[in-house]
Amino acid sequence: MQLIDGKALAQKVEKYVETEVEKLKQEKNIVPGLAVILVGDDPASHAYVKMKAKACEKVGFYSITHHMPETISQDEIIGTIEMMNTNPRIDGILVQLPLPKQIDTAKILEVIDPKKDVDGFHACNVGRLVTGLDSFVACTPLGVMKMFEEYKIDLKGKDVCVVGASNIVGKPMASLLLNANATVTITHIFTKDLKAHTSKADIIVVGTGVPGLIKEDMVKEGAIVIDIGINRIADGSLVGDVDFEHVAPKCSFITPVPGGVGPMTIAMLLSNTLKSAQQRS
Numbered sequence: 114m115q116l117i118d119g120k121a122l123a124q125k126v127e128k129y130v131e132t133e134v135e136k137l138k139q140e141k142n143i144v145p146g147l148a149v150i151l152v153g154d155d156p157a158s159h160a161y162v163k164m165k166a167k168a169c170e171k172v173g174f175y176s177i178t179h180h181m182p183e184t185i186s187q188d189e190i191i192g193t194i195e196m197m198n199t200n201p202r203i204d205g206i207l208v209q210l211p212l213p214k215q216i217d218t219a220k221i222l223e224v225i226d227p228k229k230d231v232d233g234f235h236a237c238n239v240g241r242l243v244t245g246l247d248s249f250v251a252c253t254p255l256g257v258m259k260m261f262e263e264y265k266i267d268l269k270g271k272d273v274c275v276v277g278a279s280n281i282v283g284k285p286m287a288s289l290l291l292n293a294n295a296t297v298t299i300t301h302i303f304t305k306d307l308k309a310h311t312s313k314a315d316i317i318v319v320g321t322g323v324p325g326l327i328k329e330d331m332v333k334e335g336a337i338v339i340d341i342g343i344n345r346i347a348d349g350s351l352v353g354d355v356d357f358e359h360v361a362p363k364c365s366f367i368t369p370v371p372g373g374v375g376p377m378t379i380a381m382l383l384s385n386t387l388k389s390a391q392q393r394s
């Protein structure tokens with residue numbers, strides 16, 4: 114069993130971004146800029162946004178966070194996004210999800226200029242991804258693809274089971290895997306027999322938010338398991354969607370939580386923002 118070290122790989126990606134930022138500054142006088150919109154007081158969202166801002170600073174980006182109250186109107190959020198769309202210092206716009214109930218998330222995401230959509234959530238980028246065109250791709254699944262590349266895991270013809278069909282993880286993950294010529298099954302909350310699908314898979318990618326969902330008897334010997342879940346349990350510790358202790362011994366590769374996919378999400382956000390700034394130049 115080999116652990117996939119997301120922390121080390123994220124640091125490698127961040128180092129690369131830092132070097133490229135320096136080049137952009139020297140050669141084109143461009144500083145990549147990221148605008149983050151954070152609505153409300155969800156502690157997890159606050160923690161993520163803080164980590165994103167810190168990462169931006171580390172690689173030499175310009176970054177601003179627009180923190181808005183929980184009760185903000187949809188039009189005010191749209192107004193801020195429109196300002197960021199035309200701000201020449203901003204290459205990437207990110208609206209931290211989830212948004213409060215009174216806000217129509219789909220409508221908000223549609224307002225972001227697809228050229229600045231570094232989260233890859235705009236329907237335009239999703240459509241481009243599905244058709245195999247160059248696009249901004251959601252950071253977490255993109256980070257998982259980077260892990261496969263780094264560990265030379267060949268996807269062609271592999272049976273991959275993606276557990277969880279969210280717009281920000283499962284669906285883009287499945288598209289990326291399909292584009293890489295894997296045979297992809299997507300399971301979700303209404304799947305009748307999850308185990309029947311996972312136990313046949315060469316690779317399982319799980320992102321559901323259900324702690325310990327994937328158990329030992331659901332995983333084939335020698336499988337590769339990628340755990341996207343980050344769940345805080347009653348004792349305060351962080352666990353994934355995989356029962357790591359019992360599943361890990363059966364795997365050829367597995368990602369830990371924490372230190373697996375988590376750090377890759379931020380690294381790929383930096384990478385996407387850099388790409389946007391390079392396209393501006």
Ligand code: GUN
Pocket residue numbers: 207208209210211232252253281378
């Ligand atoms: N909420 C949970 N994951 C994400 C993400 O990758 N991007 C944004 N904007 N919000 C999230």
